[in-house]
Amino acid sequence: MPETTALATVFVPKQRESGAVQRELIDAMVDLHPGGLTWRRTFPGTLDQIPHVRHFTCYLLADSPCQDDAEQIVAELAANALQHTSSGRPHGTFIVEITRTTTTITIAVYDCGWGSIPRFGERCCSDAERGRGLAMVAAIADQVGYEGNDELGHRVWAKIHNP
Numbered sequence: 001m002p003e004t005t006a007l008a009t010v011f012v013p014k015q016r017e018s019g020a021v022q023r024e025l026i027d028a029m030v031d032l033h034p035g036g037l038t039w040r041r042t043f044p045g046t047l048d049q050i051p052h053v054r055h056f057t058c059y060l061l062a063d064s065p066c067q068d069d070a071e072q073i074v075a076e077l078a079a080n081a082l083q084h085t086s087s088g089r090p091h092g093t094f095i096v097e098i099t100r101t102t103t104t105i106t107i108a109v110y111d112c113g114w115g116s117i118p119r120f121g122e123r124c125c126s127d128a129e130r131g132r133g134l135a136m137v138a139a140i141a142d143q144v145g146y147e148g149n150d151e152l153g154h155r156v157w158a159k160i161h162n163p
Helices: 002-011 023-031 047-060 067-084 133-140
Strands: 037-044 093-100 104-110 143-149 153-161
Touching: 037 047, 047 067, 047 093, 067 093, 067 104, 067 133, 067 153, 133 143, 133 153
Parallel strands: none
Antiparallel strands: 037 093, 093 104, 104 153, 143 153
8 A cells, every 4th residue: 555655646746835826927828818718617416516616616716816706606606506407406417617817707607407597686685594695696796697498508607807
């Protein structure tokens, strides 16, 4: 077993000893790609994946001042996909997509369909146990929306401005 451990350390990249990557370098990299950078990842359709979704988002947006907002938004959209569509059924999946430009971050969650459509504009009671998530997403984000249908699935998205 010690041989396996020794081999594993060879493949682990060294961590950066200095601070975060400079904002100017990130913006320059994003500008090289028309439409910004887009990352997608498919997750199994279980609630235990929500922390992984948050970590994925945190990692990609580590240098952004919008990181906390994006993390909250993606967790809420993923939880809704699991609770309200067939993504949360056995063998279901959902996809998280993060698109970053120099001025915006768009967080989208794709579900497997056969569920309700999001209702961002509905008011809810402050003491309600359910139904506050999309209202919170709408309050945090600069724009929200969805497209799709029950048969093919939905893309639910939120856009925040990256100052």
